[in-house]
Amino acid sequence: MSQHTGDPRGAHPDKRTLRREFLAVRNALPEDDVRETERLVAERALDLAELATARTVAAYVSVGHEPGTGALLDALRARGTRVLLPVLLDDNDLDWGAYEGASSLVRVRHPGKMALLEPGGERLGPDAVLAADAVLLPGLAVDGRGMRLGRGGGSYDRVLARLAAAGAHPALVVLLHDVEVVAHLPEEAHDKAVDAVVTPSGVRRFN
Numbered sequence: 001m002s003q004h005t006g007d008p009r010g011a012h013p014d015k016r017t018l019r020r021e022f023l024a025v026r027n028a029l030p031e032d033d034v035r036e037t038e039r040l041v042a043e044r045a046l047d048l049a050e051l052a053t054a055r056t057v058a059a060y061v062s063v064g065h066e067p068g069t070g071a072l073l074d075a076l077r078a079r080g081t082r083v084l085l086p087v088l089l090d091d092n093d094l095d096w097g098a099y100e101g102a103s104s105l106v107r108v109r110h111p112g113k114m115a116l117l118e119p120g121g122e123r124l125g126p127d128a129v130l131a132a133d134a135v136l137l138p139g140l141a142v143d144g145r146g147m148r149l150g151r152g153g154g155s156y157d158r159v160l161a162r163l164a165a166a167g168a169h170p171a172l173v174v175l176l177h178d179v180e181v182v183a184h185l186p187e188e189a190h191d192k193a194v195d196a197v198v199t200p201s202g203v204r205r206f207n
Helices: 015-027 031-046 070-078 126-131 155-165
Strands: 056-058 082-088 094-098 105-109 115-119 134-137 171-175 196-199 202-205
Touching (some): 031 171, 031 196, 070 082, 082 105, 082 115, 082 126, 094 115, 094 126, 094 155, 126 155, 134 155
Parallel strands (some): 056 082, 056 134, 134 171, 171 196
Antiparallel strands (some): 105 115
């Protein structure tokens, strides 16, 4: 896995600069690689003990050149796992709804943001995530300590804070491309390490 520090100039760029760099690399990935990544990441993730034993998994619908989650969502649902998907609220917090298959998703355009596929059924409330045995987190990168670089909207910071406040400790798993696992990322006081990263080449766990 890459030992890239996130900055080719050797300095310590802020997270905004890093996000632009990681997004540029991700967006340049060939479509064939993105499709193959979806298949491999689903395969690796389904073998995780944390997902195999989970009754409820909070996940998300991938966008752009993120490692695709469609195959994984369907496989989890097929084996009887309850899958929750996020609904973006006006304040960037997340509500949740149950995943009932690809046909149950609706495309929602949020002002000033990209269109997202969200569950079209009943809204379960922001606290629904507290029932999850595992939470799949989107991200742009993760480092050798398990520190995750998100997109900067703060939605999942709120989710993680909600889990911590309730004393809930689901397994935290991020899905990434291989090149997005790096040696070191900047962190802030509110940042929380994930338990594992799944990439096409395998699973890496963090302490």
